[in-house]
């Protein structure tokens with residue numbers, strides 16, 4: 001962990017109302033972290049109760065004002081930020097030629113602006129602390145697009161994450177800030193309808209969906225590994241390694 005010995009660490013988690021962000025928020029709280037959890041509708045969440053250790057902040061993460069509000073809440077309530085998890089994201093699957101300008105703006109707005117502004121705000125404080133860790137969720141589709149899968153816009157937005165993370169890892173290494181990526185295959189979250197699960201399992205050489213707990217395990221590994229920086233951990237049953245199975 002990045003925090004000094006006398007304080008429990010503080011995390012910001014985006015996309016915390018559902019799926020991986022929710023699982024990560026719960027696990028961080030169980031491990032003694034204090035958390036600022038954010039999404040557009042998080043204050044209405046039936047899964048998360050605000051407490052002394054958990055602050056909920058509503059907002060569109062693609063807007064700079066949300067990023068400012070989220071980071072201000074972390075500083076007001078906990079006075080430091082040790083970990084940022086960028087988990088907010090959307091997926092609009094369509095054939096390439098059918099994407100509209102609105103689709104483009106929505107996807108860039110959530111999947112790219114959604115990590116850009118909050119990471120910018122967080123780095124300001126991590127530099128002052130001279131420590132911090134940023135972990136963002138990409139997708140293994142970036143490494144292994146599939147014939148028949150309409151993912152071009154997803155790849156445009158998510159392929160920026162590992163490259164951005166490596167660049168930031170170098171820019172701020174002297175400031176004590178690490179920046180890593182987790183790239184899952186298909187994870188069992190509300191993003192995918194249950195009806196699709198049997199088909200989606202076949203996209204992994206190990207023929208099952210990734211569990212949220214496996215994303216959480218990767219996050220805690222990265223938290224406990226101070227020499228791991230600029231890394232991209234793929235959790236996909238080996239899909240990125242092979243061509244056919």
Ligand SMILES: NC(=O)c1ccc[n+]([C@@H]2O[C@H](COP(=O)([O-])OP(=O)(O)OC[C@H]3O[C@@H](n4cnc5c(N)ncnc54)[C@H](OP(=O)(O)O)[C@@H]3O)[C@@H](O)[C@H]2O)c1
Pocket residue numbers: 014015016017018019020021038039040041042059060061062087088089090091109110137138139140183184185186187188189190191192
């Ligand atoms: N599920 C997969 O198979 C898979 C695989 C690879 C990568 N990923 C990526 O992993 C991340 C998490 O996916 P998931 O499956 O856990 O998704 P999910 O269950 O659909 O949750 C998405 C989260 O993002 C939030 N969100 C969406 N748009 C937002 C916006 N404009 N502003 C703020 N928050 C917003 C949602 O909350 P609100 O609706 O309340 O805003 C929700 O908390 C995403 O970035 C996704 O692209 C998913």
